[in-house]
Amino acid sequence: MSENSSTHLSPETFVAEFKKHGVSHVVWLPDSETNFLYVLMKAEPSLTLVAVSREGLAFSTAAGLHAGGKVPVILIQNTGMMESGDSMRGWGLGLKIPVVMMIGYRGYTRHGVNTDTAATYTERFLNAFGINYYLVESDADADRISVAFEEAKRTQRPVAVLVGDEYHGFTSKP
Amino acid sequence: MMNTADLLNIFNRHRGDAIVIPGRGGRHWVNISDQPDLDVPLGDPAMGGHASFALGLALAQPQRRVVLFDSEGDIMMAMGVLATIAEQKPANLYHFMLDNECYATTGGQPVPNAKAVKYDTLAQGAGYPNAYAFDNLETFENQIEGILSRPGPVFVALKVNPEINNTPIGQRKRWLKRSALDSIAALRKSIGISAA
Numbered sequence: 260m261s262e263n264s265s266t267h268l269s270p271e272t273f274v275a276e277f278k279k280h281g282v283s284h285v286v287w288l289p290d291s292e293t294n295f296l297y298v299l300m301k302a303e304p305s306l307t308l309v310a311v312s313r314e315g316l317a318f319s320t321a322a323g324l325h326a327g328g329k330v331p332v333i334l335i336q337n338t339g340m341m342e343s344g345d346s347m348r349g350w351g352l353g354l355k356i357p358v359v360m361m362i363g364y365r366g367y368t369r370h371g372v373n374t375d376t377a378a379t380y381t382e383r384f385l386n387a388f389g390i391n392y393y394l395v396e397s398d399a400d401a402d403r404i405s406v407a408f409e410e411a412k413r414t415q416r417p418v419a420v421l422v423g424d425e426y427h428g429f430t431s432k433p
Numbered sequence: 434m435m436n437t438a439d440l441l442n443i444f445n446r447h448r449g450d451a452i453v454i455p456g457r458g459g460r461h462w463v464n465i466s467d468q469p470d471l472d473v474p475l476g477d478p479a480m481g482g483h484a485s486f487a488l489g490l491a492l493a494q495p496q497r498r499v500v501l502f503d504s505e506g507d508i509m510m511a512m513g514v515l516a517t518i519a520e521q522k523p524a525n526l527y528h529f530m531l532d533n534e535c536y537a538t539t540g541g542q543p544v545p546n547a548k549a550v551k552y553d554t555l556a557q558g559a560g561y562p563n564a565y566a567f568d569n570l571e572t573f574e575n576q577i578e579g580i581l582s583r584p585g586p587v588f589v590a591l592k593v594n595p596e597i598n599n600t601p602i603g604q605r606k607r608w609l610k611r612s613a614l615d616s617i618a619a620l621r622k623s624i625g626i627s628a629a
Contacts, residue, residue: 284492307492309521311485312513319482320517323489326473326617328626331489349479350486354613 268424270296272401273361274303280359280408283329284309286317290336290363314339315346318417321358322350336363337381337421347388347417357411359404360419364394367423385419392419434594435570437531441465441502443574444529447581451498452490452620456483457531458502460608470623475613481510484518484528491523491585494624498525498581505532505552505590506544512555515588519560524584528556533595541597556588568592 273296277285285300286309287293300306311317314335321331340347340362351358366375373379385392391410393403404420411418438461445465452471455462459474466472475486487501508515508530518526534547544550553564563583567573573591580587598605611619621627 284489286489309488309492309517311517313511315479316482316485316511316514316517319478320485320489322478322482323486323491324493325489326486326620327490327493328621328624329489329493345479346482349477350482353478354475354617 266397268395268397268400268422270299272398273404274299274306276401276404276408277332278303278305279405281330282332283307284321284324284331285334286311286320286324286331287334288312288314288317288336288339290339291365293334293363296334313342315343318343318346318350318356318358322354322356325356325358326354331358333358333360333417335360336377337365337384338377340419341377341380341384344384344388347390351417352388352390355415356417357415358417359407359411360390360417362392362419362421364421364423367421369396369423381421390417390419392421394421394423396423434533434568434592435573437461437593437596438465439570440573440591440593443570443577444500447578448500449498449581451500451527452494452624454483454487454490454499454501456502456507457504462502463608463610469610470619473613473616473620474609475616476609478613481507481514483507484511484514487526487528488514488518488521488523491526492521495523495525497624498527499523500527501529503528503530505530505534505547505550506536508552508555509544515556515559515561518586519556522562523586526585527581527587527589528561528585529589529591531591531593533593535595535597537595537597540599541595552590553588556590561586561588564588564590566590566592 284307317333324331366378407418407420454473483503491499535541553566556564
């Protein structure tokens, strides 16, 4: 675990939340936020990673997994989420898939003075679709991930977790 | 070129207890199938997604055959799904593709390079261990049993006659007998999955 886990976000936190909520499959496309998480997820026996070639396909894949009784989570970057609009509409919202979308919040600065338009449009995009979202910036925010899982299940709708900090490594101490 | 209803009737004789996602063949399949609770006619949630939906279902239910009737237009929109499916190697997935060389529901405009694209070659190139292409019913009928006995993922490209529809969308006769949500709910109940 990173020494600064109180101020940073560690991939162990995500994997722990996935296990807590019975996640079986991570449907994903790598982004700038998730390299270290990938290595940890790959080593986790309870998770099957399904790599998609474009983010919209994560929604239809998750829909199929859910239809078959599994618990998918989607892990993509905000840019890919915006590319996915119609798939999110038809496969995610239209088929009422209770999936948590872990969204890498590329360009997020906390103060709104963005230099990356990906960040400028992320929350506006989610609001346009009526998709609720929770921001996590450090391990102290981990309980919001559980809130997202519980809300997705209760409402039978996708719910987003915006990942507002790059992972700062996960060198485990012996 | 084959008639879609004819080849679906041939397939139905070999269906067994497979889950069938009829995709673009849905308007015929709903009148052919005698196991509606194992059918997942979704209409068109969003183009390009049927193959990955079928993958998800196949991964979730590895003990059941999952059969999809996709379209070349959908594959064109999401060609990378072939790589994802080949990587996951679902032994229970049978990926049929109805190729009418056009976008029939918008009036029959051609798909890019419609007559030249070899989808079975694309599937093999992406890593599918078995891929086939048929343009006549007799050969399809002679080989379907063998195809379904092979471990998946199997890709089968089928040249079919276009059924072009120029009627405005709002005036089209609805062919779905129940909603996509109801179909999924019936499937889940049928295969023993409790309510979400």
